[in-house]
Amino acid sequence: MAGFSFSTEVKVRFAETDAQGIAHHASFLVWFEVARVEYLELHAGGYQSIRDQGIEALTTEVHVRYRRAAYFDERLRVWARCVDVRGARFRYEYLITRGDERVAEGYSLHATVDRETYRPVRVPAWLAEAVAGASPRASEES
Amino acid sequence: MAGFSFSTEVKVRFAETDAQGIAHHASFLVWFEVARVEYLELHAGGYQSIRDQGIEALTTEVHVRYRRAAYFDERLRVWARCVDVRGARFRYEYLITRGDERVAEGYSLHATVDRETYRPVRVPAWLAEAVAGASPRASEES
Amino acid sequence: MAGFSFSTEVKVRFAETDAQGIAHHASFLVWFEVARVEYLELHAGGYQSIRDQGIEALTTEVHVRYRRAAYFDERLRVWARCVDVRGARFRYEYLITRGDERVAEGYSLHATVDRETYRPVRVPAWLAEAVAGASPRASEES
């Protein structure tokens, strides 16, 4: 997918469907998170290693645009990239596809805080570099 | 709250918390939905009555801005209003408060479709009127 | 209900339904937990107060027998009682009703542990007494 170099797969669980017969819209946030965690595992030693260093990454904003319904047992590909790491904030962008179809897209904003005081701390350099190396700015890629 | 005349209360469930010790960010979408359903019950005979008339309301977009963490067992007030009913689309806006604090705010967009064909159908007049009567445009209120 | 003196109400959320058009079976565990938390709030100063004293109550076993499907937007009554407090263990029993119908019943077992070491600690006397006073043994009630 243009602009994305990382993706992971999820399979729609029955527990994730609702009485409309489709995946509940809140499930997409969970899939975004699954991709974010996998991405960090690949590029920055994992989310747990960030937590181990006394940092929590809070979610401060999310946005999802749903284009197609997703159904039980379907395999979806969740593309993710981290962009705009600056200060104590970073931003992820997502695209969910089923074959060639765009099922949904979205973004999330995050803030890094000290795990004890919950006061903002800069995104550590190693994390910023890992992330920047992994995901060139979207404008350079697409 | 300025601009909102409807609200409902939720109490943060233990199952809705995560290992950061706060309510998981996807829970907020579920609370928005709880408020949307209560709102429709009050103003339009209930979500079920809409479904009974062969119409499904799909969620096409959501946005949440998180301002404060929410904790287990806290009582939160979820304010909701329906605005911009036009054609086959309508929009909800939300504010979540804890006492005087703004915990989160957001919006969701919805499209009404025929339950069998999943093709767009206009929001029925009775629903548009019920909704319009209940929620004067935000600009008139705030 | 014979044998129960405490109950709370839940309303089936849309997010709790699944593609069978009914409440997903895992939702019942969440409702049991909601009732357990309300029960502790009434009888023992709340679950949070237990956590504040350095104790965690872990769930070690659950059982649910589903008798009727539950549907979106239905109001269900969740009956709960705490029985058999002994040593570091206690047991809850549940009944979910819709009007006169039994929708589900079940139980859960819990162990109290030190919050730091996760080693078993006896259920504190004040908690055991609060719980015992609130729920006479089922055999005495029914």
Place this chain on the structure above:
Amino acid sequence: MAGFSFSTEVKVRFAETDAQGIAHHASFLVWFEVARVEYLELHAGGYQSIRDQGIEALTTEVHVRYRRAAYFDERLRVWARCVDVRGARFRYEYLITRGDERVAEGYSLHATVDRETYRPVRVPAWLAEAVAGASPRASEES
């Protein structure tokens, strides 16, 4: 694992954890379901194919015994086998392991019903055979 020939892997999602810092106990039911669905895909053409034939499999009972806490990002193996297919009922047994450790075990009972009338229908012969061939009785295996 003695008695089990099928397993699948799940990775604990952040959304599945709770404020005790461990996977919430209701998540285990979702993992059991994930294994059940994978099992049916392998042995009986998939859960969807059963639904396509006008049959729903309802969950009528579940039991979980939790032996160890499960933590964020851990890979767990979920073992499943289908036993005791008779009439309109069947039973699944589960074991969740982390390396050599038993994390949890449990079972679920299911009833097959007609998708329109919700009246019990016998488990179809092809399904019973597929299932029986796949999972010899535990007593023969262990």
